[in-house]
Amino acid sequence: xxxxxxxxxxxxxxxxxxxxxxxxxxxxxxxxxxxxxxxxxxxxxxxxxxxxxxxxxxxxxxxxxxxxxxxxxxxxxxxxxxxxxxxxxxxxxxxxxxxxxxxxxxxxxxxxxxxxxxxxxxxxxxxxxxxxxxxxxxxxxxxxxxxxxxxxxxxxxx
Amino acid sequence: xxxxxxxxxxxxxxxxxxxxxxxxxxxxxxxxxxxxxxxxxxxxxxxxxxxxxxxxxxxxxxxxxxxxxxxxxxxxxxxxxxxxxxxxxxxxxxxxxxxxxxxxxxxxxxxxxxxxxxxxxxxxxxxxxxxxxxxxxxxxxxxxxxxxxxxxxxxxxxxxxxxxxxxxxxxxxxxxxxxxxxxxxxxxxxxxxxxxxxxxxxxxxxxxxxxxxxxxxxxxxxxxxxxxxxxxxxxxxxxxxxxxxxxxxxxxxxxxxxxxxxxxxxxxxxxxxxxxxxxxxxxxxxxxxxxxxxxxxxxxxxxxxxxxxxxxxxxxxxxxxxxxxxxxxxxxxxxxxxxxxxxxxxxxxxxxxxxxxxxxxxxxxxxxxxxxxxxxxxxxxxxxxxxxxxxxxxxxxxxxxxxxx
Numbered sequence: 259x260x261x262x263x264x265x266x267x268x269x270x271x272x273x274x275x276x277x278x279x280x281x282x283x284x285x286x287x288x289x290x291x292x293x294x295x296x297x298x299x300x301x302x303x304x305x306x307x308x309x310x311x312x313x314x315x316x317x318x319x320x321x322x323x324x325x326x327x328x329x330x331x332x333x334x335x336x337x338x339x340x341x342x343x344x345x346x347x348x349x350x351x352x353x354x355x356x357x358x359x360x361x362x363x364x365x366x367x368x369x370x371x372x373x374x375x376x377x378x379x380x381x382x383x384x385x386x387x388x389x390x391x392x393x394x395x396x397x398x399x400x401x402x403x404x405x406x407x408x409x410x411x412x413x414x415x416x
Numbered sequence: 417x418x419x420x421x422x423x424x425x426x427x428x429x430x431x432x433x434x435x436x437x438x439x440x441x442x443x444x445x446x447x448x449x450x451x452x453x454x455x456x457x458x459x460x461x462x463x464x465x466x467x468x469x470x471x472x473x474x475x476x477x478x479x480x481x482x483x484x485x486x487x488x489x490x491x492x493x494x495x496x497x498x499x500x501x502x503x504x505x506x507x508x509x510x511x512x513x514x515x516x517x518x519x520x521x522x523x524x525x526x527x528x529x530x531x532x533x534x535x536x537x538x539x540x541x542x543x544x545x546x547x548x549x550x551x552x553x554x555x556x557x558x559x560x561x562x563x564x565x566x567x568x569x570x571x572x573x574x575x576x577x578x579x580x581x582x583x584x585x586x587x588x589x590x591x592x593x594x595x596x597x598x599x600x601x602x603x604x605x606x607x608x609x610x611x612x613x614x615x616x617x618x619x620x621x622x623x624x625x626x627x628x629x630x631x632x633x634x635x636x637x638x639x640x641x642x643x644x645x646x647x648x649x650x651x652x653x654x655x656x657x658x659x660x661x662x663x664x665x666x667x668x669x670x671x672x673x674x675x676x677x678x679x680x681x682x683x684x685x686x687x688x689x690x691x692x693x694x695x696x697x698x699x700x701x702x703x704x705x706x707x708x709x710x711x712x713x714x715x716x717x718x719x720x721x722x723x724x725x726x727x728x729x730x731x732x733x734x735x736x737x738x739x740x741x742x743x744x745x746x747x748x749x750x751x752x753x754x755x756x757x758x759x760x761x762x763x764x765x766x767x768x769x770x771x772x773x774x775x776x777x778x779x780x781x782x783x784x785x786x787x788x789x790x791x792x793x794x795x796x797x798x799x800x801x802x803x804x805x806x807x808x809x810x811x812x813x814x815x816x817x818x819x820x821x
Binding site for chain 1: 466467475512513514602603604605606607608609610629631632670671672719736739740743747748749750751753754755757758759761
């Protein structure tokens, strides 16, 4: 493990946590502001039935913005989501000035009508974080879900 | 003017074929009867051959009639289906949803069965059973199985049922060029637990009037005069099946949709849909074949099974593009699927038993155009025949069943 970049650990963790908070608040522009121009977002779940990774979302930063922009035109579940991430592992790549970060993720859904909270999904974030400038940015987020049964689903990415 | 209770709950002034008593969507006794009279008597799509490509592969299937099944590819490459139950003490034989095993071995007492359902081992057989019981007496219960129409695996619990082809009755003929052009492969299988009645999902798949629910479908089809949306026609087939004609969706109209021009052999940029009674939809749209099947577990709860298929010959790049195309509208984050599912749950919440629900209207007549509700009425008519009840007056004493298996 590099010692040179260890000082960034707190910044890296804050980036992950901030990404969750901004998405919880539906501050999509704020979330995209944390992302590198070449940001890639992929969400997958492994199907034990067919023994394959299923790609459920696969977007560039531009496509993600388009998804967010069109949300008001759709009928959607408006019950808020709460993302709880815990950073488990940060590996530094000195040559690329990047960190590869693994965080566990739980997503809760709270009903507007009655305020009942239930666990919606569990999985992990596999993030690539650029450390080239003073402010870490997300280069790639791969959400690997353990939960596959998501009921009615949701329009907003995790 | 709003209506009082009497007005609200009175039968509509429409032909009795054009509305339903909402109790058919919530009554537990009706649901139990549906298991016996419908699910245990019809051909159901249980898997696809690509989900068990090799000898000794197996795949489980929760049959909507309430029976656990295991589908096995034998060393002779034939696909057979058995009740997933050890004939010794009734334990599940297979716990995993898929796998590979030369023999299915019960974890409880190690009784073992081959791909033909024959018992091949009973530990300490002679010591315990002497000559009173032997392996030949305890084979697995085999279920009628056919692999057809694009490599799908179909099962029927009724030993006396007719052939699958007779049951499908030509409803899949117009999709056959696409289903059988080359081998297919399942790339998505997942389930969604929904708090809704299984028939409400099939109702939704049977009409396109609900495109008012979908911004994506409005912008890419309904509002585009060149799409052929309004010239699509619904066609009913025997046994409750229906199909809708093709159209050219204008995917570019949905900014950020990311739909490719990949298409499908024989259907470069089209859309074909077939609903098979009682709970199967084959939906070929652009580059992806989506298959919907349902496993109802109560009158108001079901597991919705989703499959997406591409071509077995896909390169990794093409397969990724097919997944991307499918994801836009049909993944758990899909723009359309999420909308369909919240609407179906909303119906079940509102029409719950005891809710003073009005009669359910299925009365649109538009020369069998895609927003006609003729397929829905056809579906409910088949329900009447199989159940020996009327969907407009379902709690009357059931008539004798009139439909052959």
